[in-house]
Amino acid sequence: xxxxxxxxxxxxxxxxxxxxxxxxxxxxxxxxxxxxxxxxxxxxxxxxxxxxxxxxxxxxxxxxxxxxxxxxxxxxxxxxxxxxxxxxxxxxxxxxxxxxxxxxxxxxxxxxxxxxxxxxxxxxxxxxxxxxxxxxxxxxxxxxxxxxxxxxxxxxxxxxxxxxxxxxxxxxxxxxxxxxxxxxxxxxxxxxxxxxxxxxxxxxxxxxxxxxxxxxxxxxxxxxxxxxxxxxxxxxxxxxxxxxxxxxxxxxxxxxxxxxxxxxxxxxxxxxxxxxxxxxxxxxx
Numbered sequence: 001x002x003x004x005x006x007x008x009x010x011x012x013x014x015x016x017x018x019x020x021x022x023x024x025x026x027x028x029x030x031x032x033x034x035x036x037x038x039x040x041x042x043x044x045x046x047x048x049x050x051x052x053x054x055x056x057x058x059x060x061x062x063x064x065x066x067x068x069x070x071x072x073x074x075x076x077x078x079x080x081x082x083x084x085x086x087x088x089x090x091x092x093x094x095x096x097x098x099x100x101x102x103x104x105x106x107x108x109x110x111x112x113x114x115x116x117x118x119x120x121x122x123x124x125x126x127x128x129x130x131x132x133x134x135x136x137x138x139x140x141x142x143x144x145x146x147x148x149x150x151x152x153x154x155x156x157x158x159x160x161x162x163x164x165x166x167x168x169x170x171x172x173x174x175x176x177x178x179x180x181x182x183x184x185x186x187x188x189x190x191x192x193x194x195x196x197x198x199x200x201x202x203x204x205x206x207x208x209x210x211x212x213x214x215x216x217x218x219x220x221x222x223x224x225x226x227x228x229x230x231x232x233x234x235x236x237x238x239x240x241x242x243x244x245x246x247x248x249x250x251x252x253x254x255x256x257x258x259x260x261x262x263x264x265x266x267x268x269x270x271x272x273x274x275x276x277x278x279x280x281x282x283x284x285x
Contacts, residue, residue: 031056032136035064045114047137053105054137055116065141076107076115087117105256159275159283162267165237172227172239173263174284177277183216184225184243184261184277191229198227219261220244228266238266241277250274 031047031054033040040060047056059069062078070077074089086095087107094101107117119130119137131138161169168189177186188198188209198209202223209215209227217225221243228238242262245254254262257276264274 033061033139034136035061035139036141038064040064045110045116048110048116054119055105055108055110056119056137057114058107058117059115061139065139071115076117089115108256159263159265159280160270160273161265161283162237162270165231165235165267167231168227168229168237169239170284173277173280177241177281179219179260179277180216182219182259184219184241185214185216187214188212188227197229198225200225217243219259222247224249226266236267240264240266245276 031049033042033047033056042057042060045057047054049055058076058078062069062080065080067078067080070079076087076089078085078087083097084095085097087093089109090106092103092106094103103118105118107115110116129140131140168191171189171191172186176189177184179185188211190211198211200207200209200215200217200223202221209225217223223243224247225241225243226238227241228236230236240263242250242254242264245257245260245262246252247262250262253274254276260276260278262274263277263280265272
């Protein structure tokens with residue numbers, strides 16, 4: 001069992017610090033967009049996935065929806081019938097006919113100097129309905145209310161627990177791990193009778209976490225927490241919590257996340273999956 005603990009720690013460090021060296025290994029998956037059955041053409045800048053969200057070049061989609069798009073002083077303006085919508089670059093706040101709507105990720109300028117916005121911006125701009133399946137975004141006009149609750153979530157990026165080895169996850173997350181101000185707060189689970197380990201790791205250093213003790217760690221620290229244990233058949237279940245969403249091991253996929261941490265599964269029998277803590281906790285509410 002002691003040997004297994006050492007193996008668990010080695011796997012944890014390897015997974016948490018792994019950065020791909022192959023060019024294109026972290027490339028964003030391609031996404032197709034249709035409006036009322038017609039494919040939207042993107043002559044230069046393409047839609048992409050960021051932090052499990054689909055972002056699109058605002059001009060091409062908005063114009064496909066019949067809207068007029070303007071840009072001045074880092075502010076995007078979309079005019080649709082009598083509705084005027086404005087959004088500043090790097091801001092989550094959208095003004096929709098004088099009403100403020102908060103998006104989950106901000107607008108930003110990317111390749112070819114194009115302005116990218118999350119898909120919720122589209123639903124607010126036209127009251128359109130938005131659906132996502134098989135990496136295709138389907139936008140349908142005239143049926144939506146314009147009160148979409150969030151951007152499209154990409155299933156491939158969601159956090160998943162192993163269907164067989166999942167005892168540890170609820171003990172770590174359910175009614176336990178949370179964000180308080182600028183701190184991650186949780187109590188190290190009591191895992192009596194099981195080979196288990198909890199560690200706080202930064203650089204080449206690590207500190208063992210004591211079962212039953214509450215811990216508080218500052219968000220944004222260049223460090224991560226590993227909690228894992230072996231089941232009776234010695235299959236490992238484990239989770240890594242990155243305090244900084246910009247940690248190099250995350251390959252830039254969560255760079256837009258603020259005020260949260262990123263959770264990664266580390267189980268033997270299923271591929272690793274990652275998501276923000278707020279989305280992970282939704283599975284246990």
